[in-house]
Amino acid sequence: MVSVGRHPNITLMSYSEVEKVNGYVGNFTVTVRCKPRYVNEQLCNGCGTCSEKCPWKKIPSEFDLGLGVRPAIYTPFAQAVPRIPVIDTENCVYFKTGKCRACEKFCPRQAIDFEQKEQRIQVEVGAIILATGFHDFDPRQADQYGYGRLDNVVTGMEMERLINSGGPTNGKVLLTRACGTLDWPPGQAGAGKNGSRPERIAILHCVGSRGEQHEYCSRVCCMYSLKLATLIRETMGAEVVEFYRDMRAFGKGYEAFYDQAGQHGVNFIRFDRTIRVEAHDDKLAVLATDVYSGEPVETLVDMVVLSTGMEPQPDQHEVAARFGISRSPDGFFLERHPKLAPVETTTEGVYLAGTCQGPKDIPDSVAQGAAAASAALSLMDAGSVELEPFSTYVVPEKCGNCQTCEGLCPYSAISMVEWDGRQVASVNEALCKGCGVCGAACPAGAVVQNGFTNEQILAEIEGILTLV
DSSP states (O other): OHHHHHOTTOOOOOSEEEEEEEEETTEEEEEEEEOOOSBOTTTOOOOOHHHHHOSOOOEEOTTTTTSSEEOSEEOSSTTOSSOOOEEOTTTOHHHHHSOOOHHHHHOTTOOBOTTOOOEEEEEEESOEEEOOOOEEOOGGGOGGGOBTTBTTEEEHHHHHHHHSTTSTTTTOOOOOOTTOOSSSSOOOBSOOOSSOOOSEEEEEEEESSSSSSOOSOOSSHHHHHHHHHHHHHHHTOOEEEEEESOOOOOSTTHHHHHHHHHHTTOEEEEEEEEEEEEEETTEEEEEEEETTTOOEEEEEESEEEEEEOEEOOTTHHHHHHHHTOOBOTTSSBOOSBTTTBTTBOSSTTEEEOGGGSSOOOHHHHHHHHHHHHHHHHHHHHHOSOOOOTTOEEEOTTTOOOOOHHHHHOTTOOEEEEEETTEEEEEEOTTTOOOOOHHHHHOTTSOEEETTOOHHHHHHHHHHHHHTO
16 A cells, blocks of 8 residues: 555545546546545644644544544554544534644644645546445344343454454453443443453354345355454463354365364354354353254353454445446445456446455455456557447437436436437447337337347348248
8 A cells, every 4th residue: 555655646535435427438527525634635744643642532443443442633544545644523622612723733744724625526537446345244233142232242353453462452352341341342231250351252153144134155254263263262372162154265275274273272163043142140151053963052151253244335325326337136236247257347447346346355355456457457558448239329300309218228328419409319329238228218219229120120030930
């Protein structure tokens, strides 16, 4: 990312979002809304003095998933590029009361700008790559896991932050007090040994995957569960029990890593589709049915880690409509063809990369990102575009300006233009994909699809009948 930020031909527009996309392949006009940081990017050098001097430091940190705190002026991500902070106006005292401005007083570069306004910038581009990522499944939707209801039930991402030496607890993992005096996690009742170290930890697979919430496999859960189990054994020395449905070690070297986890003393229990977590005195009880014996299994542990799966971003539908692409039944963006065009979409010039297209791990995301970049570069290098042979066109003499076709076109390829002193429909061949919706709906028969004229269809029928 540092190399990207320094590249002369790359413009990073962070803390921004795409509002509108017009045009077609090779000629897109993208409207970007740049939200105000209230920090001048040209003056700020990312020294962090403003964050250190901010007196309001008890705001739940998004990066630490609410397990830690941050100040009102902060850098959203630890490895953010560019490293420019942003002021949280909802929690900043100046924006709430008109007082404070400590960050402005202590900034050595005078980069704080409370008068900064929102901007909208239009960018002309030839190709677009979507890499909007995924959303982590919220286990509160599945009450059987006890997340948010029982103390010491955390997600894999939360455990990742807790066990990290640079995390909110400096790598120290302690059990939550039942009285709730610790800041994490947000449990209300259940187990706990008053801040002691957990001696036995259970890791539950397929939380939000392969179940009632989502029928697909999130792929990465098995391997990051094994990674967490190995880290727990190495750094904490706690006993680890993994409850899994199927161990899907699909990548290069993954099966060896699975064997290595077993050699580190990780215990594995394979369960069926039902599993529950309940409070049991000062511990947690994991209730499941062993697949091999068919007998119910009750395992007492101090902490439960939920391996949550991937799901589409909450605004996936809006983004798909904005860029004119489709979604698969599971909600992820749909590629043109899973084998022949895995990074292309039905909208020419728009490509996909990473987990916005479906669950995948880092190596697969990197490979797909390189493929999407290559496809975009090939398009620009060619200098021309091959159009669909079965696009439609409008016979202006027949068009009655009813605008039926314009409203039905799923690719926004039809617009009204002036012809011979009146408005008629016109088809942009660069956008048209030859779906035939407009031709079937036109009441005047003014829309004709190349290759499917009445004469051609009748000739095909006559040809077939001659063979009967």
